[in-house]
Amino acid sequence: MKFIKKNIVSTLLIAFLLLIIFVPDAKAFLMRGLMEVGLFSPKVEKTETPKMDLSGIKFSNAKGEITDLHSLEGKVIFLNFWATWCPPCRAELPSINKLYNQFKNDKDLVFLFVDADSNLPKSIKFMADRKHEMPVYKAESQIPEQIFSGSLPTTVIFDKKGRFAFKNEGIANYANKKFIEFINQLKK
Template sequence: MTKFLKTSNLLNGLFFLAVLVLLFNPSAKAVMIRGLMKVGLFQPDMDMSVEKSAAVPDVIFQSTDGRKIHLSDLKGKVVFINFWATWCPPCIAEMPSINSLYQKLKNNKNIVFIIVDADRNFSKSVSFMQKNRFTMPLYQLASNVPPELVSNAIPATTILDKTGRIVFHQNGSADYSNPKILEYLNRIAK
């Protein structure tokens, strides 16, 4: 019996249990990814030499209060768009950093945040945002979305400049609390 209670066996058992939790618990995965973000991994690729794309076709989003906004009506503003889902650990992991960025920029009238529910279960996303005390504006799609904004992978984040052209696109999670993002958004919003 004491053979099984050796320290190495207990540590192996705890390690195996931790791996199982990470495999089957989205919240645990999100916590792990968020921790990796804090040590410098998952930084957004801020390659400012990216060639601007053509203007993105119009997309319609609907807010939690039923108000509809057209992407085409936001020309003249920088638009930060993030597609996410409540079941997606990388999405959950990056949400605090997006909320932090939003808090720093919410009073800048030249920058608009559109956080898009990809769940197709808006009430679940609203509940998630409230539970986590995220104050970013939440939207759902009210039209088709062009592949330039989101492909088959989420999270997906796109930044449009004032002319409506894509100047940044990130598939996968990233730490948006990076000061370079804040500086970049403030610069292109002038």
């Protein structure tokens, strides 16, 4: 009897590990749970960096409308690079959606969620299936490496003067109180 119980526990553990390894939503669920307990909190420290030339960095939405980052000067820009297949991206999307819903009508803050695969129809369907309202874009120009070097997810925030205010490569909980306070300070 002891041998059977040990095998059942081992089999369940292996099945759980395989599920986490091979099913992106299962891995995202586990990561989301770790975010909720505070493991992936973004480090928000306001830094003074020189103004960056944002002209020519362009993104398009599903309607084909082009957004040039330079045209958004005077607003705080929340720029997130993600992919549908990326478990850490999937894990942080609910927190970003919560942040987006809190600020979506704020004219001083612009959100750009950039699909790193440039498969806009797939990304829009992915967002809709998960009831996320965030506007999805694809890159229409070269993205400077200091903004996005290919690591997913990557979140970059520019202040109203076009300076880097925040950059995080990896998963983070953007709906936490500290981060919301940080965004509110940038808007002032």
